[in-house]
Amino acid sequence: xxxxxAIFMCIIMMAGFSACSNDSGSATETQSAPVSASTExxxxxxxxxxxxxNLVIYxxxxxxxxxxxxxxxxxxxxxxxxxxxxxPYSTADLNYSDDSSRVVYEHDHEEARNIELExxxxxxxxxxxxxxxxxxxWWHIAAWPVDSFVKANDFSGKTVIPFCTSASSxxxxxxxxxxxxxxxxxxxxxxxxxxxxxxxxxHSWIESLDITVSASVDETTAEVTEExxxxxxxxxxxxxxxxTTAEVTxAAETTITTxAAETTITTxAAVTTAATTIAAxxxxxxxxxxxxxxxxxxxxYFSWSGNTVTMANTIADKTDGEMFEIVPVTPYPTExxxxxxIALEERDSNARPAIKNLPASIEDYDTILxxxxxWWHTxxxxxxxxxxNYDLTGVEVYPFTQSASMDEEQFEQSMxxxxxCAGSGNVHDGLFxxxxxxxxxxxxxxxxxxxx
Numbered sequence: 001x002x003x004x005x006a007i008f009m010c011i012i013m014m015a016g017f018s019a020c021s022n023d024s025g026s027a028t029e030t031q032s033a034p035v036s037a038s039t040e041x042x043x044x045x046x047x048x049x050x051x052x053x054n055l056v057i058y059x060x061x062x063x064x065x066x067x068x069x070x071x072x073x074x075x076x077x078x079x080x081x082x083x084x085x086x087x088p089y090s091t092a093d094l095n096y097s098d099d100s101s102r103v104v105y106e107h108d109h110e111e112a113r114n115i116e117l118e119x120x121x122x123x124x125x126x127x128x129x130x131x132x133x134x135x136x137x138w139w140h141i142a143a144w145p146v147d148s149f150v151k152a153n154d155f156s157g158k159t160v161i162p163f164c165t166s167a168s169s170x171x172x173x174x175x176x177x178x179x180x181x182x183x184x185x186x187x188x189x190x191x192x193x194x195x196x197x198x199x200x201x202x203h204s205w206i207e208s209l210d211i212t213v214s215a216s217v218d219e220t221t222a223e224v225t226e227e228x229x230x231x232x233x234x235x236x237x238x239x240x241x242x243x244t245t246a247e248v249t250x251a252a253e254t255t256i257t258t259x260a261a262e263t264t265i266t267t268x269a270a271v272t273t274a275a276t277t278i279a280a281x282x283x284x285x286x287x288x289x290x291x292x293x294x295x296x297x298x299x300x301y302f303s304w305s306g307n308t309v310t311m312a313n314t315i316a317d318k319t320d321g322e323m324f325e326i327v328p329v330t331p332y333p334t335e336x337x338x339x340x341x342i343a344l345e346e347r348d349s350n351a352r353p354a355i356k357n358l359p360a361s362i363e364d365y366d367t368i369l370x371x372x373x374x375w376w377h378t379x380x381x382x383x384x385x386x387x388x389n390y391d392l393t394g395v396e397v398y399p400f401t402q403s404a405s406m407d408e409e410q411f412e413q414s415m416x417x418x419x420x421c422a423g424s425g426n427v428h429d430g431l432f433x434x435x436x437x438x439x440x441x442x443x444x445x446x447x448x449x450x451x452x
Contacts, residue, residue: 295366
């Protein structure tokens with residue numbers, strides 16, 4: 001609570017200030033010193049602050065790894081350094097289901113994986129003692145742009161901690177292979193995070209590492225934290241009537257715009273700013289209230305075997321929602337085994353398969369029910385394509401799914417994926433039921449205020 005209070009008051013006293021990560025477009029071979037995360041948040045408790053300088057290096061294809069990297073940097077008072085390919089990966093390049101795409105070609109031709117980066121030179125590289133290195137998992141290994149950085153730098157005397165993001169694949173041998181490529185340094189066991197990893201997930205992991213945190217805490221941060229002891233008391237006394245839960249969450253008073261690199265908040269009151277900052281640290285917010293009435297309802301679904309469309313039809317009948325079938329540009333094989341092989345590749349590489357006839361806008365809808373089967377313990381990656389294509393601010397999102405095994409853990413992993421892809425959409429608890437269980441479907445719709 002002390003940490004949250006400090007953040008609240010820092011923001012109140014520094015309204016208008018925003019902290020950004022490195023601008024990938026400005027990276028050069030003579031790149032300036034990495035941006036310090038100390039002004040964003042001093043994530044570790046002060047009794048852990050000792051000598052030692054930390055750095056978080058990362059390559060991010062879809063934004064998931066970048067978000068986790070920023071959380072790690074905030075927790076460890078580390079600097080950030082983004083690995084940016086000179087030839088950036090486009091959406092088409094990352095279409096893992098297209099045999100002619102760049103990433104598939106590179107996977108099949110190892111000699112093509114020597115990716116040239118905008119910069120491999122970190123200013124004051126020798127001064128860093130602990131280095132976190134992050135990446136998405138591509139075909140069970142680290143995304144290969146990371147290899148170029150590892151090959152170009154001397155890791156002697158450094159403690160190196162890998163981390164990865166994936167829908168459900170674990171770290172595997174990716175860290176060991178990078179250590180072998182480096183040939184030096186003390187490489188520790190790493191950590192796999194889901195796309196929807198929370199601040200608490202990162203905090204718990206960092207605490208378990210028992211590492212030192214840089215002593216170079218920004219003086220401005222220390223001064224503001226000291227001043228908030230008085231300001232916090234004054235605010236509680238003088239503006240008590242202005243700090244109700246209803247007020248700080250009113251959509252009309254607060255506008256939140258979230259990108260992978262930064263969060264900008266405009267608000268009518270300093271207290272509201274502080275409250276919404278905490279809300280903005282989560283990529284999607286789970287709520288329980290029924291949606292506002294008067295808007296249109298969209299039922300978007302992907303179905304391979306026909307089970308999910310059965311659920312979608314039942315929901316449409318009971319809600320009068322409009323239906324949209326998510327159809328991939330490159331169809332999945334109709335045979336089971338070939339389809340599962342492609343689905344596994346897409347999951348492991350965090351792919352975003354292209355969608356046919358994707359609506360240009362969904363602004364008419366304030367409620368979206370998103371349906372899918374469970375594939376390889378999570379949602380199919382094409383669900384991410386749909387959700388990430390739109391700004392879902394103010395939209396109520398209700399996932400629904402089914403599977404042959406009806407494994408609750410797999411369902412929860414799919415929910416993590418949906419939350420990570422929904423941006424600022426309000427993701428509700430999902431429906432996990434057999435496709436033909438109309439009773440369960442009707443109960444879910446009624447409990448969530450989607451039917452009378």
